[in-house]
Amino acid sequence: MIFQRALAHRSLPSGVAVPLALLSVACSSTADVRRDHPDAIAVEAWSESAQSVAATSDAPPSVSEDEEEPSFWTQFLDEEDGALDMSNWLTSGTGFLPLAIPLTEPAVGLGVAGGALYFHRPDDPSGEEGASAIPPSISFAGGAATDNGTRAAFGGHLGVWNDGKTRYTGAVFAADVNLTLFGTSAAEVPDGVDWNIQAEGTFQQIKFAVAKHVFLGAQYLFVNTHSRLGDSNLPIEPIETDSKLAGLGPTVTYDSRNTIFTPTSGLYANATLLVHDEVFGGDFDYPKLQLDSFKYWDLNPFVLGLRVSGRGTGDGSPFYALPYLQMRGVPAFRYVGRHAAWAEVEPVWRVTPRWRLLGFLSAGQAVQDASDFGDAETIVAGGVGFRYTLARMQGLAMGLDLARGPEDTAVYFVIGSYWIGS
Numbered sequence: 001m002i003f004q005r006a007l008a009h010r011s012l013p014s015g016v017a018v019p020l021a022l023l024s025v026a027c028s029s030t031a032d033v034r035r036d037h038p039d040a041i042a043v044e045a046w047s048e049s050a051q052s053v054a055a056t057s058d059a060p061p062s063v064s065e066d067e068e069e070p071s072f073w074t075q076f077l078d079e080e081d082g083a084l085d086m087s088n089w090l091t092s093g094t095g096f097l098p099l100a101i102p103l104t105e106p107a108v109g110l111g112v113a114g115g116a117l118y119f120h121r122p123d124d125p126s127g128e129e130g131a132s133a134i135p136p137s138i139s140f141a142g143g144a145a146t147d148n149g150t151r152a153a154f155g156g157h158l159g160v161w162n163d164g165k166t167r168y169t170g171a172v173f174a175a176d177v178n179l180t181l182f183g184t185s186a187a188e189v190p191d192g193v194d195w196n197i198q199a200e201g202t203f204q205q206i207k208f209a210v211a212k213h214v215f216l217g218a219q220y221l222f223v224n225t226h227s228r229l230g231d232s233n234l235p236i237e238p239i240e241t242d243s244k245l246a247g248l249g250p251t252v253t254y255d256s257r258n259t260i261f262t263p264t265s266g267l268y269a270n271a272t273l274l275v276h277d278e279v280f281g282g283d284f285d286y287p288k289l290q291l292d293s294f295k296y297w298d299l300n301p302f303v304l305g306l307r308v309s310g311r312g313t314g315d316g317s318p319f320y321a322l323p324y325l326q327m328r329g330v331p332a333f334r335y336v337g338r339h340a341a342w343a344e345v346e347p348v349w350r351v352t353p354r355w356r357l358l359g360f361l362s363a364g365q366a367v368q369d370a371s372d373f374g375d376a377e378t379i380v381a382g383g384v385g386f387r388y389t390l391a392r393m394q395g396l397a398m399g400l401d402l403a404r405g406p407e408d409t410a411v412y413f414v415i416g417s418y419w420i421g422s
Contacts, residue, residue, distance in 0.1 A: 078392060083354055087393035090119040090136075099142065099415070106408040107179055107331035108150040115142015115154075119394075134164035135260045136394070151176045156203075165209035167217075174200040183234055184322060184336045184368065194230040197320060199223050201245075207253060215253040219272055222246045222281055225320060239283060240318040246282030247274035257296065259395030261416040262387065263305075264348075265298040276317075286316035288323075294419050305346040307362075307419050312339045312370065327362040328412055329381035329405030337366035341373065344419075348387075356387040356397065381405035385414070 075092070078085035090097060096118040103111040120137040141155035156171030176198045183189035201224060207217030223245040229236065250273060257266035272290040276282055291310040296303060311323030323340035324333050342364025349357045361382040367373055385401035401412040412418065 086391040101413045104411040106410050109146045109148035111146025113144035148178045150178050167207045169205045171203045196228045199225045213256045217251050219251045220248045243283040246280040247276035248280050249274040261395050262397040263296045264303045265296050268294040286314040288313045301350040303348040307344040310341040325364045327381045329403030335366040337368050339370050340366040354389050359384050
């Protein structure tokens with residue numbers, strides 16, 4: 001944070017004041033000869049004034065004795081409303097955002113995720129909420145653990161260069177996750193099967209702006225996995241339990257959101273086609289299509305959000321890479337199929353500039369064949385939540401959601417937005 005101090009007085013630059021003082025000395029001899037002349041009296045007075053200016057021009061500005069240096073903690077308070085705010089700290093180039101988030105995902109149990117986000121100093125930090133559509137570069141690292149034995153660690157970087165025209169996302173991760181597998185839409189296991197998967201890998205993506213709000217790039221995913229399953233009759237090939245997954249493909253994005261964190265206006269739409277093939281380092285050959293669309297309408301004091309997402313795979317996908325419904329209130333991998341699609345509406349009420357209340361309602365289907373959409377069971381979930389604007393200039397809010405699905409009630413701690421694009 002940059003603190004500015006008002007000058008106690010105004011003075012001439014030394015480059016002007018010093019020559020004036022020298023000129024006054026030269027004029028003083030003439031004034032001594034005819035001190036009774038009116039012009040001489042004026043010159044003498046001007047000489048004294050010029051010498052005074054020269055003496056004070058380079059002097060440091062006076063500081064009131066009552067004025068105190070701002071404390072360290074003032075950079076965590078907003079200049080506009082005096083509320084807790086991380087904007088100045090995150091844009092200082094030395095600030096980071098520490099995280100300790102309770103985990104309540106029904107699929108893995110109760111736990112905690114911790115880490116830190118480092119916000120690199122922006123070239124042109126905005127002073128208005130969400131005013132800059134160019135996201136900052138962020139480095140991150142962290143880990144997670146839950147009471148069912150799940151463990152994970154990750155780290156990566158979001159790089160934004162060339163005035164936002166070049167965007168890179170890279171991450172490495174390792175996880176040991178305990179889940180319950182309920183089969184797929186084609187082979188369901190109503191009571192579920194214990195499933196442990198160990199995975200380590202990397203995600204790499206680079207995008208370039210090709211038009212206003214339009215980005216074109218490439219994405220690569222590599223995951224090395226080892227799975228252990230309880231007794232079941234699932235049609236799983238032995239190679240699927242100890243295998244590598246690798247895919248490369250194009251990605252195209254349209255992004256006019258006012259911020260990547262907690263948007264209040266704009267559209268995000270993305271399509272990514274990953275071609276998994278042995279030539280890229282994996283054991284399987286199949287395509288996977290990912291589609292996401294997030295639309296936000298600013299209806300001050302309300303914001304209306306609408307999400308529509310879909311996933312689809314071709315023949316040959318291992319069971320752990322099949323699409324599943326990603327909805328609040330529904331455990332991960334609970335509803336799985338070769339194709340999955342879901343939609344969610346989220347109305348938000350900005351009660352004050354800092355606090356927001358929201359509700360959400362989602363519905364989706366997971367099917368084995370795309371022609372089954374419409375006839376398959378529709379899964380519905382919904383809930384309520386709140387947000388607090390933690391960093392006004394970045395448009396970053398955090399809060400809590402309470403969601404209810406067909407089988408579970410879950411609490412989600414959210415930083416930014418629950419809707420994450422690829």
